Amino acid sequence: MADVVTVRGDLDFLARTEHLFSSVREEFICAVRDLDTFSQLRRARQASEGWLREPGGRQVRKLCSPAALADERGREHLRDIAAKGARVRVAATALPHETIIIDRRYAILAGLDAPGGREYTVTSGATLVGAVYALFDAAWESALDLGAFLDLERPRLDPVSRRVLRALGSGATDTAAAKELGMSVRTYRRRVAELLDTLDAGSRFQAGVRAGELGLRG
Numbered sequence: 001m002a003d004v005v006t007v008r009g010d011l012d013f014l015a016r017t018e019h020l021f022s023s024v025r026e027e028f029i030c031a032v033r034d035l036d037t038f039s040q041l042r043r044a045r046q047a048s049e050g051w052l053r054e055p056g057g058r059q060v061r062k063l064c065s066p067a068a069l070a071d072e073r074g075r076e077h078l079r080d081i082a083a084k085g086a087r088v089r090v091a092a093t094a095l096p097h098e099t100i101i102i103d104r105r106y107a108i109l110a111g112l113d114a115p116g117g118r119e120y121t122v123t124s125g126a127t128l129v130g131a132v133y134a135l136f137d138a139a140w141e142s143a144l145d146l147g148a149f150l151d152l153e154r155p156r157l158d159p160v161s162r163r164v165l166r167a168l169g170s171g172a173t174d175t176a177a178a179k180e181l182g183m184s185v186r187t188y189r190r191r192v193a194e195l196l197d198t199l200d201a202g203s204r205f206q207a208g209v210r211a212g213e214l215g216l217r218g
Contacts, residue, residue: 003125009117017122020106024058029101031063031136033094035074060086063140065094066149075150082146089143099132107132157198164191165211168204 007013021028062081069075069090082088100108107129111119123129157165160181167177167188178188192204201207 004121004123004128006119006121008119013118013120017108017120020102024102026103027059027061027101029061029063029133029136030099031095031139032068032098033065034068035064035077061140062086062088063095063136063143064088064090066090067094069149078146088146089140090146090149091139091143095139097135099136101129101133101136104129104133157195160191161195161198164188164195165207168192168195169208
């Protein structure tokens, strides 16, 4: 493979790169904004899970944006690979680039999704791979371990706040939600305002998004 190769679309990308994943000897690194970017790399996922089961196997590190934990499917996937031995961390903010690094020998950079297909750049140039690895390491060092992100850093909601969060997610009117929760409309709205403040959200919609990012459920 040339030092730098650029391809467009998942099929071309898979044809050009899938063989690289069977060549991993020591370390497999992945940084993603969401869990769909490299979702078609079944061989890579299957191989990495196999490595985790091997004594003294390859090291697997995965760095995610908070949005990757916005739904239960994403959280369960990350919990699962962490339980199998992968090191998973969550960045403080959305990652500017998505990448895979293999043994510090290859770096794969994913471009933005586009109507003509996502563009991928694959490089084996030592200087470029080293630079991408250094950027990943800097983001990794400032990120939170998955467990800390899910359990220690998220806001603590009391049972009433969780019921209010559930009511917001149901789309019920304030009157209907207040009646269901056994409180006045005024009290319900006060609790909603307190919940928005706790979640650092500017609107009820943002509160739902924020709750998803933090792995909170009603």
